[in-house]
Amino acid sequence: MTQGQKTRLPAFEFALASPEQKAVLDEILSGPRGNLDGPFLGWIHSPQLAQHAQRLGAFCRYRTGLSVRLSELAILVTSVHWRAQAEWYIHYPIALRAGVPEALAEQIRTGATPQFDEPDDALIYAFTTELYETKRVSDATYARAVERFGHETTINLVGLLGYYALVAMTLNVFDMRAEGQTTLPFGE
Incomplete structure (x- = not known):
């Protein structure tokens, strides 16, 4: 069997x-992901990196203390920042199933000013966006995050963003697409 991604x-x-x-592959396939879509067939060329990265990813995706909706929203914003075609393609339907409104996702994808119904x-x-655009988070935004989510979950949010930036960079550098992906959410 060969890799099906470009x-x-x-x-x-x-x-x-x-x-x-x-x-590594057995651990990924037997874990909560259950598939190899995304960066895994790129990372597998370096099995040690693949093992550490996929374990970090499992934590960042499933055990940060954030709801699936908020995690997936952060992943969508990350994919837009990096213009990571496969990352958006994979996480967009997951985000919608988790409750991210389709209109909000589309506003984020296209760079329109998002209209939020939920304060979180x-x-x-x-x-x-503040972290990606300024490389920092202001005192006010940081205080709001800690007040709402606590220190541990705020730290985990930063980890999630760092992990999905790594995913995006991997997908972009190695020109990887998701399994079955025929359309691109971002112009190239």
Whole structure:
């Protein structure tokens, strides 16, 4: 079986995987993700990085203390910042299922001024865009995040943003697309 994604990397042959690569792939497939869509078939060319990154990703995606809706909203904002085609393609339907309004997602994707119905959505958007645009978070935004989510979850939010920036960079550098992706959410 070969890798089905478009990529700059050589096709990964599952039948030729090293024991280290097989261990990583087995852990991903038996975990909450259950699939290899995203950066994993890129990272697998460096099994140690793949193992550490996928474990960090499992934490950042499923155990930050944020709701799935807020995590997925932060991931969508990250994908827009990096113009990460596959990241948006993969997470957009997950975000909609988690309750992110389609109109809000589209406003974020196109760069329109988002209209928020939920204060938590507005806070996640403000924190994320402020960090990406200014490389810092203001005292006021930081205080709002800590007041709403606490220190631990705010730290985990920063981890989530860093992890999905790594995912986006991986997808972009190696020109990776999601399995079955035929359309691009961002112009190239």
